[in-house]
Amino acid sequence: MRLTRYLSLYLVKLALTATFILAFIAEILDLVDNAGDIVDRGEGVLGILRYVALRFPTLLNHALPLGTLVGALLTLLLLARNSEIIAMRASGRGAWALFFAMAPGALALVLIHSTLIDVVTPRTESALAIWLTRQIEADGEKADDAKPTWIRVGDSVVSFDRVKRKGRALKAVRIYERDANKIVTARITAAEADYEDGRWILKGAERVSWQRDTLNEKRSADGVWDTTLVPDDVLSALTPESRVSLTAARAVLSGRQTPNAPLPFYETLVERVYSAPLGAIVMVLLAMPASLVNWRDARTGRHGLLALGAGLCFLLSDGMLSTLAMTGVIGPVVGAWSSLLAFAAFGAFRLYRMDGGWPERASAPAARSRLAEAAR
Structure with missing residues (x-):
């Protein structure tokens, strides 16, 4: 002991x-x-x-x-x-x-x-x-100068430039909607997205359709954003991938x-x-x-x-x-x-x-024989 x-x-x-x-x-x-x-x-x-x-x-x-x-x-x-x-x-x-x-x-x-x-x-x-x-x-940098963060939410792809309030507020949001074939059908740009009462609210948002029959048709997209994204997902996107916790990894694999x-x-x-x-x-x-x-x-x-x-x-x-x-x-x-x-x-x-015990080298027995003969 x-x-x-x-x-x-x-x-x-x-x-x-x-x-x-x-x-x-x-x-x-x-x-x-x-x-x-x-x-x-x-x-x-x-x-x-x-x-x-x-x-x-x-x-x-x-x-x-x-x-x-x-x-x-x-x-x-x-x-x-x-x-x-x-x-x-x-x-x-x-x-x-x-x-x-x-x-x-x-x-x-x-x-x-x-x-x-x-x-x-x-x-x-x-x-x-x-x-x-x-x-x-705090630096007051322009959104164009900020490095965007990308995240996939269901079939959509989302990017945002800045995060505030521990992931409950996003700045310069871009949402790319995709169909079942992973083809982009529309883009939503929003100046801000706030997480309030368990849902996201888009502000200063505009939706541009990229479908053939409504190509480049624009309309306001202010209001509730129907998505499964939560603030914890935002924080995970900011965290280097190699350090996702076991709990978070299992939550992803289970679809939560x-x-x-x-x-x-x-x-x-x-x-x-x-x-x-x-x-x-x-x-x-x-x-x-x-x-x-x-x-x-x-x-x-x-x-x-x-x-x-x-x-x-x-x-x-x-x-x-x-x-x-x-x-x-x-x-x-x-x-x-x-x-x-x-x-x-x-x-x-x-x-x-x-x-x-380590195996003896092949030359070791011969060397011992020569030493024994010399001793005689």
Whole structure:
């Protein structure tokens, strides 16, 4: 129990330290691009601090897998440096025992990653999107200069330039009505849309028909807008797609919320909420060969390099397959789980060989024969 607590705390401490350092470096690079715009809007230092607070959880979420790999490698290398692994092996503990002693720390990192993915990051990114939109309003920029946000509502396609009152007011709204064949039949432009008493009210609206028998016929469209769009859908449209919460994704798949992306994106997201945090356990598993590093023998450094390379390959393949699944090229389950399971099997096989002994090189028996003959 003491050994498990010691190794798990060691792992969590080093992994979180590495994660914060990586996220801090990414935050500095991000501020290089965005700090000037925040200062120009008159926010000053407080605006920069608010931006950092809302942006930092996203960067932590991106950095945690790599931070876990670095933390696990540092844990094993420091244990090897202090000859603690030798003491563990001398007491009869093998590689699997070492891994299971670090497993509670890996599970703690899984819980932290799950919280970031499904609870913290969706809220902070939504708050950041709303704050940036409010800053555009405060600048008094023209609607033509604002970047429009697009969203699909049923068969219609909607765009708006600005958002106010937490998604309950839209500015410069354009609604493109489409028929069953996805052909645009009319366009509605409105200066403003307000959400009141559970329905949208268009103001300063005009409808232009693009059907053959009523081509370019114009009429006023002020009044109630018959749509399933709700303010939460507006906020989701402002939030980067990669951080939609599990609840929101399930609401889209069940038809209770308007999708802002193809359905495979949300199907993959549901799988990723469960599979992505488990990557922490795989990272620890892939890092285990680093326990074979001997600081007195430079040749054993290849074990540490192999562990680092395997972790980076896992990150690359996991991200690539997830992207393919979100775009519908492969199935959501395949994209979210295949890389995780494949590298977990590879890590378990390496750990098995570590406990079972590495195979001797083909030249080793011949070398021993020559030494025995020389001794005679």
